[in-house]
Amino acid sequence: MKTIILTDSTSTIPKEYLEEQGIALLEVLVEYKDKYRKEITEIDREEFTEKLHSINPAPKTSFASPSDALIVLKQAEESDYDTVFYPFMTPKTSNQVSSVRLAAKKMKDKIKIEYYPTQYAGPSQAAFVLYALELLKDNKSIEEIKSYFDIVKPHIYTIGFSKDFSTLFQSGKVKKSVHMSLLTNTLKLKPIYHIPLDEGVIGFGGGIGFKGTLKKIIKEIELKMSDELVYDIIISHSNDKQKAEMLEAEVREVKQVENCYVWKIPPAIVNSVGKGAAMVTLYPNYEKFKIG
Numbered sequence: 001m002k003t004i005i006l007t008d009s010t011s012t013i014p015k016e017y018l019e020e021q022g023i024a025l026l027e028v029l030v031e032y033k034d035k036y037r038k039e040i041t042e043i044d045r046e047e048f049t050e051k052l053h054s055i056n057p058a059p060k061t062s063f064a065s066p067s068d069a070l071i072v073l074k075q076a077e078e079s080d081y082d083t084v085f086y087p088f089m090t091p092k093t094s095n096q097v098s099s100v101r102l103a104a105k106k107m108k109d110k111i112k113i114e115y116y117p118t119q120y121a122g123p124s125q126a127a128f129v130l131y132a133l134e135l136l137k138d139n140k141s142i143e144e145i146k147s148y149f150d151i152v153k154p155h156i157y158t159i160g161f162s163k164d165f166s167t168l169f170q171s172g173k174v175k176k177s178v179h180m181s182l183l184t185n186t187l188k189l190k191p192i193y194h195i196p197l198d199e200g201v202i203g204f205g206g207g208i209g210f211k212g213t214l215k216k217i218i219k220e221i222e223l224k225m226s227d228e229l230v231y232d233i234i235i236s237h238s239n240d241k242q243k244a245e246m247l248e249a250e251v252r253e254v255k256q257v258e259n260c261y262v263w264k265i266p267p268a269i270v271n272s273v274g275k276g277a278a279m280v281t282l283y284p285n286y287e288k289f290k291i292g
Helices: 015-021 045-054 066-078 096-107 124-137 142-155 166-171 178-187 209-224 241-254 267-273
Strands: 003-008 024-026 029-032 035-038 083-088 112-117 157-161 189-194 202-208 230-237 256-264 278-284
Touching (some): 003 066, 003 124, 015 024, 066 096, 083 096, 083 124, 112 142, 124 142, 124 230, 124 278, 142 278, 157 209, 202 209, 209 278, 241 256, 241 278
Parallel strands (some): 003 024, 003 083, 083 112
Antiparallel strands (some): 157 189, 189 202, 230 278
16 A cells, blocks of 8 residues: 655645655645735745734635645545545644545545544644654554554644734734733733644743743643653744744753754744744654554
């Protein structure tokens, strides 16, 4: 059986890495320059991030169309794959899986589509993709991969911060008022968010200044993540590599870290967290966590 992994662009995995590893990509759409565009191949991420605060009203996002999904499935079939394995994001964030299901019906029996509900969004999805790569190299079946996912899922966690509240005010996710603006500016509050199961990216309070915010994030990681496990981490950021590196260093101080990927946040997520955001995803190192 020849299997290709399919992932959503919101997983934050760079296009170059996807191409290198032979992973198929289905892109979320973001409203930019008066039309919906594919967030990786049709939008300049750097430009979008820098201009975001000046775009009014805030851009909207949409999941890929069934026709987009059909193109991806046909390309897989034409490349002689007989199975597409799709660990999809929680429908609470985007029901992109529905487009794949509709496209799969048009493929009929030409290629088999296997689904797995990660129940996560954003870079938490990337952990499943990276695990799937290793498991396929170990000649594991799709059912074995799904069983592995069920075991490792509770040990995956993403938490991060935004530079300020401006993007949240602009998007309407936090109601802007004179009092709220004064409070956030005076205290230099930075919003903290995390990605729990079946919730997408949600608010998790705030921290006072960068150091206070970092301290609060690390405390939560210490509480949630085991001291016994060795982790790999993904550090994602929106045009603030320095803050991302500082976040990485702090995580390494409190948890055992084997490997680290530093990737840039794609436009659909930048649209929620803004410029200067950074987040960390922790997941057990495959070799140290290996089961079965």
